[in-house]
Amino acid sequence: MDAPLLEISALTVAYPIGGRDVPVIDEVELTVRRGEIVGVVGESGSGKTITAYSIVRLLEAPGRITGGSIRFDGVDLAMLPEEAMRDIRGRRIAMVLQDPTATLNPVLTVGAQMAEAITCHAAADARTVRERCVEALRRVGIANPEERLQAYPHELSGGMRQRVAIATAMLNGPNLLIADEPTTALDVTIQAQILHEVQRLLEESGASALWISHDLSVVSSIADVLAVMYAGRVVEEGPCDQVIAAPAHPYTRGLLDAFPEANAHGAPLRQIPGSVGSPAARPSGCSFRPRCRRATAACEGVPERREIRPGQFVRCFHPLAPGEVA
Amino acid sequence: MTAVPAWSSSSGAVKPIRAIIAASILLLIVLAALFAPWIAPQNPYDMNAVSIMDGRLPPGSVGDAGFTFWLGSDDQGRDMLSAILYGLRVSLFVGFAVTLGAAVIGSIMGLTAAMAGGVVDSIIMRFVELQLSFPAMLIALMLVATVGSGLDKIILAIIAVQWAFYARTIRSAAQVEVRKDYIEAARCLSLSRWRIMAVHLLPNCLSVLLVIANILMANAIVIEATMSFLGLGLPISRPSLGRLIANGFDYLLNGAYWISLFPGIVLVVVIYCINIIGDDLRRFLNPRGL
Numbered sequence: 001m002d003a004p005l006l007e008i009s010a011l012t013v014a015y016p017i018g019g020r021d022v023p024v025i026d027e028v029e030l031t032v033r034r035g036e037i038v039g040v041v042g043e044s045g046s047g048k049t050i051t052a053y054s055i056v057r058l059l060e061a062p063g064r065i066t067g068g069s070i071r072f073d074g075v076d077l078a079m080l081p082e083e084a085m086r087d088i089r090g091r092r093i094a095m096v097l098q099d100p101t102a103t104l105n106p107v108l109t110v111g112a113q114m115a116e117a118i119t120c121h122a123a124a125d126a127r128t129v130r131e132r133c134v135e136a137l138r139r140v141g142i143a144n145p146e147e148r149l150q151a152y153p154h155e156l157s158g159g160m161r162q163r164v165a166i167a168t169a170m171l172n173g174p175n176l177l178i179a180d181e182p183t184t185a186l187d188v189t190i191q192a193q194i195l196h197e198v199q200r201l202l203e204e205s206g207a208s209a210l211w212i213s214h215d216l217s218v219v220s221s222i223a224d225v226l227a228v229m230y231a232g233r234v235v236e237e238g239p240c241d242q243v244i245a246a247p248a249h250p251y252t253r254g255l256l257d258a259f260p261e262a263n264a265h266g267a268p269l270r271q272i273p274g275s276v277g278s279p280a281a282r283p284s285g286c287s288f289r290p291r292c293r294r295a296t297a298a299c300e301g302v303p304e305r306r307e308i309r310p311g312q313f314v315r316c317f318h319p320l321a322p323g324e325v326a
Numbered sequence: 327m328t329a330v331p332a333w334s335s336s337s338g339a340v341k342p343i344r345a346i347i348a349a350s351i352l353l354l355i356v357l358a359a360l361f362a363p364w365i366a367p368q369n370p371y372d373m374n375a376v377s378i379m380d381g382r383l384p385p386g387s388v389g390d391a392g393f394t395f396w397l398g399s400d401d402q403g404r405d406m407l408s409a410i411l412y413g414l415r416v417s418l419f420v421g422f423a424v425t426l427g428a429a430v431i432g433s434i435m436g437l438t439a440a441m442a443g444g445v446v447d448s449i450i451m452r453f454v455e456l457q458l459s460f461p462a463m464l465i466a467l468m469l470v471a472t473v474g475s476g477l478d479k480i481i482l483a484i485i486a487v488q489w490a491f492y493a494r495t496i497r498s499a500a501q502v503e504v505r506k507d508y509i510e511a512a513r514c515l516s517l518s519r520w521r522i523m524a525v526h527l528l529p530n531c532l533s534v535l536l537v538i539a540n541i542l543m544a545n546a547i548v549i550e551a552t553m554s555f556l557g558l559g560l561p562i563s564r565p566s567l568g569r570l571i572a573n574g575f576d577y578l579l580n581g582a583y584w585i586s587l588f589p590g591i592v593l594v595v596v597i598y599c600i601n602i603i604g605d606d607l608r609r610f611l612n613p614r615g616l
Contacts, residue, residue, distance in 0.1 A: 058513055061444065090516035097514070102507035107529040116525070117515045165511070 003074065005175060005208050006032040006055070011068035011078070013047075013054050017280050021066060024279045025050050025232040028068070029305055029313070030210075032176065032225075037202060037209045039223030039240065041216050041255070045276045046229040048212045052178050055210070056089045057082075073175065091121045094169035098181040100162035104153035110137075110164050111149030117171045136167040139204075141197050159190035166194070170201060177202065177209040183218060195222050216255055220244055228252045231276055231287035234305075238312030246322035248314040250292050253325070286317065294318040345606035352599040355592070359414035366408035367393045371564065377403045382582050398584035400573060409570055410589050416566035417547050417593070420481055424546040427485040429539050432492020437523045437531075439493070440500035450493065457490040466549055470558045480559055484546050491542055492535070499534040500527050533611035540604030544597045551593055567593045 008030040014021035025047035032038045040048050053059050055070055057077060070077040072093070077085065097103045105113055114133040118124055124132075130149070137145035140163040153161055162182055169177060179198070183191040199222055202209055213219045219226065219240075226240040228251065236249040247253045254272040274291040283289055285300040292299070296318065303315045358365065369375050380389035380403035387395050389403070397406035439450040457465070469483035503509065504527065512522045528535075551568030553559040555575075560566050562573060567589045574585025 056514060058510070086516040090514055095511070095514040097507050097511055099507055103511040105508040105512070105526050105530070107532075108525070116512075116517060116521075120515060120517050120521070168515075 002034065004031045004033045005036075005073060006030070006210070007069075007071040008051070008055070009069055009071075011051070011054065011070060012066045013050050013059060013063055014066045015063045015279070022280050023066070023232060024063065025054075027305075028229075028232070028234050030227055030234060030237070032208045032210055034175075034208055035202075035206050036224045037199070037211055037222055038225045038227060039219030040210060040212045040227045040229060041214065041219050042229030043214060043276050045231075045278070047232040048214075048229055049180055050232075051229070052095070052180050052210065052212055054078075055178060056093055056095060057085050058089075087121070090117065091172045092174055093176045093178060094172065094174035096162070096165050096169050096177065096179045096182045099185050100158050100165055100182075101153075101185070103165050104161055106153055108152075109149065110151050110153065110156070114149070114164070114168050114171060117168050121172055132171060133167075136171050137164070139170070139201060140164075140167045141193070142167070159186055159194065162186060162194060163197075166198060166201070170205065170207075173205060173207075175207055177207055178212070179209060180212045181214065184213065184215070191218065198222070216259065228255065231282055232279060233287065233315060234313075235288065235316065236312070236314045238309070242309065242312055246309070246312075246320075248308045248312060248319040249288075249316050250294055250318070250320060251288050253320055254291075286315070342606045342610065345603050348599040348602040351595065352603070355414065355596055355599075356418060358411055359418055362408075362411035362415055366405070366411045368405040368408040370404045370409045370412050379403060382577065382585070384582075385584050397588045398582070400570075400585045401577065401582075406570075406584060406588055409565060410567070410592050413565050413567045413570050413589060414592065414596075416477070416560060416564065417550060417568070417596070420477070420484070420550040420566070421543045421547040423481045424484045424488060424550075425539050425543040427481065428488035428542065428546075429492050429535060431485065432489040433496050433528065433531075433535060435489065435493040436496030437500050437527055439497045440504050441519060441523055441527065447497075451497065454490040454493050457487075458494070462487045462545075463549060463552060466553060467556070467558060470553060475558060475560065477560060477564075480550055480553065484549050487549065488542050488546060492538060495534055495538045496531055499531040503527055503530045537604055537608045537611060540600060540607060544600040544604070547593075547600075548597060 008028055011025060011028040012023050013025045014023045016022070028047070028051055030038065030040070030051070040051065042048050050059070050063070054065055055077060059065070065078050068078065072088070077088070104110070111130070111133060114136070115129045118129050118132060133149055134145040137148055142148055142160065142163055148156070156164065166182070183194055186194065195218065211219055211223055223240045225238065226243045227234050227237040228243070228249065229235065230251050236243060236247065236252045243252060244256065247256060251272070257270040258272065260269060272291055286292070286295070286303050289295045289299045298317045303317050305313050305315050308314045308319050363369070377390050380395070380399050381401050383389055383395050383399040385396060385398040387398070389395055389399065395405050397410065399405055400409065435450050435454070439447040466483045466487050469486060470480060473479050473483070509522060509526060512526050550559060550566060551571070554566050554568030555572040557572065560569055562569055565573065570589035571586050571593070574582065574587070574589070578586050
């Protein structure tokens with residue numbers, strides 16, 4: 001088997017708060033194989049977005065990578081000089097951001113913005129650029145792409161804008177697409193359409209994707225591998241179906257139980273008590289400890305990442321057996 | 327019956343009558359200044375065309391040269407109408423040149439500060455604040471007094487005074503824009519800093535720039551007029567409006583009111599028109615932080 005496209009190991013990102021470095025993500029392990037879609041789920045503040053931004057090295061100051069490596073196609077991105085990083089960012093690793101109403105520049109036409117994505121990485125004549133833009137728009141299911149190139153963002157609907165953003169991201173044929181909650185701001189029906197189109201697009205181009213969302217149902221419908229983040233750590237990672245069928249971490253179990261669909265009709269929804277809390281006030285050891293019913297004295301130490309079932313990794317002292325209720 | 331407001335920014339249906347009138351008058355004045363060599367009865371710079379015998383003629387008199395001095399003449403016998411038209415050229419040129427120079431420098435500084443943040447932002451903005459803490463006129467006078475007078479030096483002095491206003495305003499507008507996702511998206515595409523600044527950030531700050539440029543252009547003309555009035559501006563051989571007013575000042579109490587009055591009226595009209603346009607522009611564009 002060939003080497004994975006992206007291999008993040010022991011990645012730690014810290015922000016200085018009150019004079020000391022507070023890790024917002026702590027020893028994150030994540031692997032994306034070629035042609036695979038990895039879904040990352042977690043509550044707000046769990047470190048999903050920070051992980052994504054550290055891959056493309058666009059962490060907002062004063063946050064910085066304090067440890068670990070991000071191996072992308074054999075190169076450690078964490079160590080790469082900015083010059084070389086620029087060549088990778090936007091060309092080999094593309095990003096789609098959350099809010100389609102804000103990711104397009106309101107004063108430039110769609111065509112002008114898409115053209116930029118091509119010309120900033122390679123010289124190309126206007127005709128070729130135009131043809132590639134039209135083709136990219138057609139592939140994300142936009143009717144009359146020639147006309148749309150002349151449109152300004154405010155003339156397009158939210159779904160349309162996100163399609164434009166996805167088309168722009170795919171223009172340079174990236175190896176990895178990082179999507180940070182790209183469908184959260186959209187209607188459910190549009191969301192389903194876009195998910196379907198992205199899935200097809202990725203299949204055609206053979207690109208991998210890191211799909212970030214807080215919505216487990218969205219991620220599970222598209223991802224091959226699921227990674228669950230909690231308070232800056234990947235607490236569970238494994239093949240999507242396997243993790244959904246037999247979650248090993250009590251937090252994953254809790255997420256699945258909190259699904260309205262998972263509940264018997266009329267029964268009160270189950271929820272996970274408490275909230276994530278700020279990175280500065282995280283408990284020592286397993287940070288899920290205060291909200292976990294299985295917590296014991298052992299949980300005051302940091303749980304190691306271990307393979308509990310083939311391909312399924314978990315950071316927990318008391319993992320669940322298949323079918324076990326938390 | 328209730329009066330219809332002259333201009334309502336919310337409806338957009340009502341036309342900005344005030345601004346349209348002001349713009350028309352201003353356009354007329356600018357055209358008159360542009361075509362001054364063709365429409366002025368006399369070339370006030372040409373000493374052969376000026377006769378000292380025609381000095382201080384009241385408005386409406388007919389002089390030796392055979393044409394009517396509609397706005398009177400000054401002590402040298404120059405036709406005031408011609409002098410005002412030529413003076414307008416100088417005043418308006420100063421206004422445009424200063425606005426262009428200061429807007430370019432100020433925008434680059436403001437955008438850089440907003441984009442870079444941190445230390446760079448602090449250094450630029452402390453410098454801007456330091457400069458803004460001195461009265462504009464004082465700095466302009468000091469600069470002209472040290473480097474000497476002349477059209478180019480006056481323009482440079484006023485640019486040196488005004489860029490700070492642009493920098494501060496553009497920075498505050500750009501700081502809002504910089505946080506928006508489309509800038510983040512541009513970063514994700516690996517666009518260069520300069521490209522993000524010029525293509526993405528600047529156009530989104532343009533409405534603010536337009537309004538402040540308008541206000542500061544009027545301000546630049548006034549500063550130039552004031553300096554000329556105080557004798558630190560341009561020589562009487564190439565008078566601007568301010569110099570013309572100063573020139574007539576000595577004769578004001580002798581009854582020769584027209585030498586100061588007419589250039590003064592033209593200056594006031596120009597400034598008033600520019601300010602009205604700026605005012606309505608601001609209401610129309612509604613830029614933040616102004």
